[in-house]
Amino acid sequence: MPDFDVVVIGAGAAGLSVAAISAGLGLKVALIERGRMGGDCLNYGCVPSKALLAAAHAAAAARDAARFGIRLPPPEIDWAGVRAHVKGAIARIAPNDSAARFRGMGVEVIEASAHFVAPDAIEAGGRTLTFRRVVIAAGSSAIIPDLPGLDGVPWLTNETLFDLEEPPGHLLILGGGPIGLEMAQAHARLGCLVTVIEAGPRIASREDPELAEGLRASLVRDGVEFREGVKLVRVEQLEPDSLAAQAGVVAVLEDGSRIAGTHLLLAVGRAPRLAGLDLTAGGIESTPRGIVTGADLRSVSNKRVWAVGDIADPRGIGPRAFTHVASQHAGILVRSMLFRLPFTKVSYAALPRVTYGDPELAQIGLTEAEAREAGHTDLALLRWPVAENDRAVAEGRTEGLVKLVVGKGGRLLGAGLLAPHAGEMAGMFGLMIGRKLPLSALAGMVLPYPTLSEAAKRAASEFYTPKLLSPFTKRLVGLLKRLP
Numbered sequence: 001m002p003d004f005d006v007v008v009i010g011a012g013a014a015g016l017s018v019a020a021i022s023a024g025l026g027l028k029v030a031l032i033e034r035g036r037m038g039g040d041c042l043n044y045g046c047v048p049s050k051a052l053l054a055a056a057h058a059a060a061a062a063r064d065a066a067r068f069g070i071r072l073p074p075p076e077i078d079w080a081g082v083r084a085h086v087k088g089a090i091a092r093i094a095p096n097d098s099a100a101r102f103r104g105m106g107v108e109v110i111e112a113s114a115h116f117v118a119p120d121a122i123e124a125g126g127r128t129l130t131f132r133r134v135v136i137a138a139g140s141s142a143i144i145p146d147l148p149g150l151d152g153v154p155w156l157t158n159e160t161l162f163d164l165e166e167p168p169g170h171l172l173i174l175g176g177g178p179i180g181l182e183m184a185q186a187h188a189r190l191g192c193l194v195t196v197i198e199a200g201p202r203i204a205s206r207e208d209p210e211l212a213e214g215l216r217a218s219l220v221r222d223g224v225e226f227r228e229g230v231k232l233v234r235v236e237q238l239e240p241d242s243l244a245a246q247a248g249v250v251a252v253l254e255d256g257s258r259i260a261g262t263h264l265l266l267a268v269g270r271a272p273r274l275a276g277l278d279l280t281a282g283g284i285e286s287t288p289r290g291i292v293t294g295a296d297l298r299s300v301s302n303k304r305v306w307a308v309g310d311i312a313d314p315r316g317i318g319p320r321a322f323t324h325v326a327s328q329h330a331g332i333l334v335r336s337m338l339f340r341l342p343f344t345k346v347s348y349a350a351l352p353r354v355t356y357g358d359p360e361l362a363q364i365g366l367t368e369a370e371a372r373e374a375g376h377t378d379l380a381l382l383r384w385p386v387a388e389n390d391r392a393v394a395e396g397r398t399e400g401l402v403k404l405v406v407g408k409g410g411r412l413l414g415a416g417l418l419a420p421h422a423g424e425m426a427g428m429f430g431l432m433i434g435r436k437l438p439l440s441a442l443a444g445m446v447l448p449y450p451t452l453s454e455a456a457k458r459a460a461s462e463f464y465t466p467k468l469l470s471p472f473t474k475r476l477v478g479l480l481k482r483l484p
């Protein structure tokens, strides 16, 4: 008899969900974690980044208050207070993810590093554990680029950024993806100088350019400097001198320009935490993107193995690094691994993603470019500017756009939103796309007035306006008016 029904490696968003459900269904479960319970999202990712952004937005709101006729002195940033807020948010959520809570559910929590010793056995904390099923949920970590000079300078990743005891004087951020952009706005609004260096032609390269441009403009207003389409060729140590109180880093760009900063944050993407798992001993196929699975998240080479969260690389689909994907994966495992339901497949057709800037940039389903790449022709693009929304006008926050990508037969393929709290509208679009609801469902919805969601409804209504005002409809109404 194997020691466990299910062994889970990694107690992040993905592993915790799988362990909780498996134990809840009466299985004998071990959960192995070598670092902090809760993984990246709680300790080094979503929670601290959103908590830092909340503090930054509070400072920005205070600076902006004069617009509403409220005069306030310029806000003072108490960095220790900001840190206390960030740590407090983590501490408040931590009990949900704690070893004590999971032990209370009957899960055996092993605080150690796990690695495979055979296709049906792993070693952790000096013990060899056998299992019927193992779920690899070891997540991903920041890519450390092979950059000349990096060995000789201090640098930060998401694992160290939130521990700074003093605010960075000038934060250099390598990478203009969601981590780079969120942290750029947070630090700029908290009074730091910020420069983002993006090697690609533009920041937020996955996002619709019409929306990304609006986010960029907002960050520029906050004082963030951008260097796009230029590579960093090396970094050098900046010694403290009479002018620069803090030692730091000089970024040397391929065009010869040199940017001196106090801190360097690496945000150039994520790599799966494969090293140390001894996947070969487990007979588990992997790529540099993660553990190769089918659409059911089961390893293609070892049938006892499943992979979830950032580390899963479903064949032909690829990894997605989001906490809500980790939860989605856990749900798929319940069906595929525990209930053995056939045809259980991961699908990202209605997947939302949000960059939590101010305004937020949310994308649900396909962008226009992704829809064209996927072979959709005859696209209808429906736009509604946030400036035309009464709530936005009343609140003095009119930047942004709703852009809907509609395929044949009026099927909604994607929705891009740049608006304050745009992420809160993502659920509505996820439901529409996921359940294949017709656009008329959104266009005909009665929404409370005044809300920002009305901008989404107005964009959907644009699909029907030309039909409604067509000569045929006008003729029809002309005939109908004669009826008694």
Ligand SMILES: Cc1cc2nc3c(=O)[nH]c(=O)nc-3n(C[C@H](O)[C@H](O)[C@H](O)COP(=O)(O)OP(=O)(O)OC[C@H]3O[C@@H](n4cnc5c(N)ncnc54)[C@H](O)[C@@H]3O)c2cc1C
Pocket: 009, 010, 011, 012, 013, 014, 015, 032, 033, 034, 035, 036, 037, 038, 039, 040, 041, 042, 044, 045, 046, 047, 049, 050, 112, 113, 114, 115, 137, 138, 139, 140, 158, 179, 273, 276, 277, 308, 309, 310, 311, 320, 321, 322, 323, 324, 325, 326, 356
């Ligand atoms: C700065 C930042 C902000 C983010 N913001 C958001 C956001 O707002 N919204 C969102 O949806 N996503 C966000 N993400 C992404 C999100 O954090 C990840 O997608 C999510 O944490 C992945 O969960 P996971 O369980 O797959 O991995 P992880 O959370 O990384 O958990 C894996 C765990 O496995 C452990 N582990 C690894 N190897 C072993 C081993 N051999 N033995 C034992 N334990 C091991 C690790 O210590 C870790 O705790 C953000 C990420 C970052 C970095």
Ligand SMILES: NC(=O)c1ccc[n+]([C@@H]2O[C@H](COP(=O)([O-])OP(=O)(O)OC[C@H]3O[C@@H](n4cnc5c(N)ncnc54)[C@H](O)[C@@H]3O)[C@@H](O)[C@H]2O)c1
Pocket: 145, 174, 175, 176, 177, 178, 179, 180, 182, 197, 198, 199, 200, 203, 204, 205, 231, 232, 267, 268, 269, 270, 320, 321, 322, 353, 354, 355, 356
């Ligand atoms: N709000 C959220 O949901 C959220 C927030 C943060 C992170 N995440 C997740 O974490 C993932 C990783 O985020 P990320 O921002 O680190 O990665 P990313 O891959 O999304 O973006 C990295 C950026 O760095 C650029 N880059 C790569 N190498 C470079 C180099 N040498 N010099 C300069 N630029 C370079 C890339 O062109 C890209 O624009 C995201 O894709 C997302 O899945 C989600």
